[in-house]
Amino acid sequence: MNSPTDLIARPDAVVLDLPASSGDAVMQALQARLKDLPAVTDAAGFMRDLLERAAVSSVCISPEVAMPHARTSAVSRLMLAVGRTAGPVAFDAGHPGVRLVFLIGTPKVQVTEYLQLVAGVSRLLKKDKVRAALLAAPTEADFRAVLARGLQE
Amino acid sequence: MKTDADPAQVFMRRVLRLLRWRLWLAEKLQPTDWQATLLWAALAGFSGALVSLVFSALSEGVHEFLTGSSAGVVESMRQLPWWACLMVPAGGGLMAGLVLQFGKRLTRDQSSTDYMEAIVIGSGHLPIRASLVKSGAALFAIGSGGSIGREGPMVQLAAVVASFLGRWRRFTPPQQRLLVACGAAAGIASAYNAPIAGSFFVAEIILGTIAMESLGPLIVAALVAALTVRVLTNAAQLYHVPAFRLGSPWEMGPYILLGVLAGAVAPWFLRTLRTAERLFVATKLPLTLRLVLGGLMVGGLAVWRPEVCGNGYSVVVDILNGSIRGINVFGFRHIWLAVLVIMACKWIATAASFGSGAPGGVFTPSLFMGASAGYLFGTAVHNVWPQGAADPRAFALVGMGAFLSAASRAPLMAVIMLFEMTLSYDIILPLMLCSVLAYYTAKGIEDQSLYSESLKRKAAEEPAPALPVGRVADLMKSDPPVLAATAQFAEIARVFLSVRVNNLYVIDEAGRFLGVVSLHDIKPYLGDPEVAGLVLARDILHEDFPRLAPEQTLSEALGAFLGITAERLPVVEPGGRLLGSLAKGDLLLTLVEKGRPAAAR
Numbered sequence A: 001m002n003s004p005t006d007l008i009a010r011p012d013a014v015v016l017d018l019p020a021s022s023g024d025a026v027m028q029a030l031q032a033r034l035k036d037l038p039a040v041t042d043a044a045g046f047m048r049d050l051l052e053r054a055a056v057s058s059v060c061i062s063p064e065v066a067m068p069h070a071r072t073s074a075v076s077r078l079m080l081a082v083g084r085t086a087g088p089v090a091f092d093a094g095h096p097g098v099r100l101v102f103l104i105g106t107p108k109v110q111v112t113e114y115l116q117l118v119a120g121v122s123r124l125l126k127k128d129k130v131r132a133a134l135l136a137a138p139t140e141a142d143f144r145a146v147l148a149r150g151l152q153e
Numbered sequence B: 001m002k003t004d005a006d007p008a009q010v011f012m013r014r015v016l017r018l019l020r021w022r023l024w025l026a027e028k029l030q031p032t033d034w035q036a037t038l039l040w041a042a043l044a045g046f047s048g049a050l051v052s053l054v055f056s057a058l059s060e061g062v063h064e065f066l067t068g069s070s071a072g073v074v075e076s077m078r079q080l081p082w083w084a085c086l087m088v089p090a091g092g093g094l095m096a097g098l099v100l101q102f103g104k105r106l107t108r109d110q111s112s113t114d115y116m117e118a119i120v121i122g123s124g125h126l127p128i129r130a131s132l133v134k135s136g137a138a139l140f141a142i143g144s145g146g147s148i149g150r151e152g153p154m155v156q157l158a159a160v161v162a163s164f165l166g167r168w169r170r171f172t173p174p175q176q177r178l179l180v181a182c183g184a185a186a187g188i189a190s191a192y193n194a195p196i197a198g199s200f201f202v203a204e205i206i207l208g209t210i211a212m213e214s215l216g217p218l219i220v221a222a223l224v225a226a227l228t229v230r231v232l233t234n235a236a237q238l239y240h241v242p243a244f245r246l247g248s249p250w251e252m253g254p255y256i257l258l259g260v261l262a263g264a265v266a267p268w269f270l271r272t273l274r275t276a277e278r279l280f281v282a283t284k285l286p287l288t289l290r291l292v293l294g295g296l297m298v299g300g301l302a303v304w305r306p307e308v309c310g311n312g313y314s315v316v317v318d319i320l321n322g323s324i325r326g327i328n329v330f331g332f333r334h335i336w337l338a339v340l341v342i343m344a345c346k347w348i349a350t351a352a353s354f355g356s357g358a359p360g361g362v363f364t365p366s367l368f369m370g371a372s373a374g375y376l377f378g379t380a381v382h383n384v385w386p387q388g389a390a391d392p393r394a395f396a397l398v399g400m401g402a403f404l405s406a407a408s409r410a411p412l413m414a415v416i417m418l419f420e421m422t423l424s425y426d427i428i429l430p431l432m433l434c435s436v437l438a439y440y441t442a443k444g445i446e447d448q449s450l451y452s453e454s455l456k457r458k459a460a461e462e463p464a465p466a467l468p469v470g471r472v473a474d475l476m477k478s479d480p481p482v483l484a485a486t487a488q489f490a491e492i493a494r495v496f497l498s499v500r501v502n503n504l505y506v507i508d509e510a511g512r513f514l515g516v517v518s519l520h521d522i523k524p525y526l527g528d529p530e531v532a533g534l535v536l537a538r539d540i541l542h543e544d545f546p547r548l549a550p551e552q553t554l555s556e557a558l559g560a561f562l563g564i565t566a567e568r569l570p571v572v573e574p575g576g577r578l579l580g581s582l583a584k585g586d587l588l589l590t591l592v593e594k595g596r597p598a599a600a601r
Helices: A023-034 A043-056 A111-126 A128-136 A140-152 B007-029 B033-067 B073-079 B082-106 B115-120 B128-143 B151-168 B173-192 B195-207 B212-233 B249-282 B287-304 B313-321 B335-356 B363-384 B392-408 B411-422 B428-445 B452-461 B489-498 B519-525 B529-534 B554-561 B584-594
Strands: A014-018 A060-062 A069-071 A079-089 A098-106 B327-329 B332-334 B482-484 B503-507 B513-518 B568-572 B578-583
Touching: A014 A023, A014 A140, A023 A043, A023 A079, A023 A098, A043 A069, A043 A098, A060 A111, A060 B529, A069 A111, A098 A111, A098 A128, A111 A128, A111 A140, A111 B519, A111 B529, A128 A140, B007 B489, B007 B529, B033 B073, B033 B082, B033 B128, B033 B151, B033 B173, B033 B212, B033 B584, B073 B313, B082 B128, B082 B287, B115 B151, B115 B173, B115 B195, B128 B151, B151 B173, B151 B363, B173 B195, B173 B212, B173 B411, B173 B584, B195 B212, B195 B411, B212 B584, B249 B287, B249 B335, B249 B363, B249 B392, B249 B428, B287 B335, B313 B335, B313 B363, B313 B392, B327 B335, B332 B335, B335 B363, B363 B392, B392 B411, B392 B428, B411 B428, B482 B489, B489 B503, B489 B519, B489 B529, B503 B578, B513 B519, B513 B568, B554 B568, B554 B584, B578 B584
Parallel strands: A014 A079, A069 A098, B482 B503
Antiparallel strands: A079 A098, B327 B332, B503 B513, B568 B578
């Protein structure tokens, strides 16, 4: 249940062409996809923790990829939402051109699961071919297919 | 390409690679706290053996210098003219006194040099200068033929080296006490070439426990010491004895009597030593003159019976091998009479040396007293009932163990030591019987052993014992390695590399404890620079990690360790500030120490 594939199985877990103008706005848009889930016990707290974590240190793992995350008591299980922005978004001064965003929420006790998820997604996005395919995917189905294939390899 | 050229990324990759290597090594070698303790115990054993050998060689050198003879103590005293017999021990006493007197200036404000005290009621700290001064004085007292054993200073020096090692490595008091105990075990093992007895001597007499938490390191230290001595000196067992056979079970009857006899005589021997000490002090003479007086008394006896000089080892060998010279009475040579006379003289001489304050041991003189008493008893039985004591020398051997058991109140150690020193298994049954009987007999007469009195006296003088009273704060180690909540992966890895811990404590700006970062968690991701670049300490924090309060009892602390694999727990004050950490090893050692019988403390 904690693999990236399982976590993005929900229809609204993936969103393409996010019309976002800033990192915070992207995070808010993705968090909105999760906030109505029963596992989110405090939607506002979840958002607050995401923003606070992003303010402490960069959440970008490459020029094009950001992974905003929060270990928070506002969620009761691990959750993931994935978005592709319509154009480059500045997440912080060092990362002005982010296109792919993986938003993670983790209950405070699930350290191992959190690290597994972060490492899994990081390894996937390290591959130039996968990143390029995700950026070029014309539909959500294609996007999901690239993700699923990449995660299986 | 860009990331490769980034110095921060390159540095982080190097740190992570180093950490991966360290973890690989740690997993392959599995170095736990106890393995580290055993390693230090081995080092204490090795260094203890070396200093013991040096002391032994130096004392022989001093003796050769004073007597002009390299023969044994007794033989060289026998060769001296009467006036030299008087002068050598007196001169040795003078030199010992001067060393102690002048040494006082160097050792002002230094704590007690007694290793037993350091282990039982101290923090394991033994002052080096004061110990060297005492050992220097012992060299003259022993080298001049004083009726005292050299094993005492050998054990003392081995313990001092161990104490130095512990201080150098900044061990906690329980660890330091254990290491000093290891040094003492190494000293005994070196002096008597008896590694098992060395371990049990310390475990039974000083620590009062044979729990593996302490016995394991003692055994390692003792065996390394014995091995070192054997390699460097080709040492074999101390006493070569003929084979003794138990002719019939009826022989056990006289042995029962011997056990009771040894148990009855040993307390009197100890009382004599203490009385002599009081009498010498009552003379109000300065220490140097007391030592000279003690030396003169030994010398005076040595003019007639040179066997009183030294620790009595060579006389015991002669008794056991039947080569002692008898005394002629009415044309008949009586060996028993010679043994009786030597025993009486040796008793007085040991009281004179010990009472005058000569630094040295009375362990070997006790063996002598046991051998003499056993031989005399065996001879008496043999004359009345020859089948009951076929060979009085076997009674001498068993008497040594019984007397040692009664004097030291350590019957197990006495049996093992006798067996190790003689490698004679034939006497093991009567030896066990006599040692136990002697122990109970002596205990019934007096509740003090060779070692307990001074310890009890010093413990009574010490209003605030260094032994922890049972609170977490007493055992806590301050300044544990910590991380800031915002520490990045590279920093976390760097700290894990620099200290050997499995959990790092994370604190906020005010020093409040937030939780721990576990090495176990990050281990699988050390090869992921992306994870390393993203994750902060706060992201992988275990906030629910158990913690201790400084006022909690040690039993409560032990409860907190149950069910978790952590070797340390954070100590946090009620306000949340991190004060230090408590190591499980220290806690177990202390609980073992606290659990030992009160008599041993």
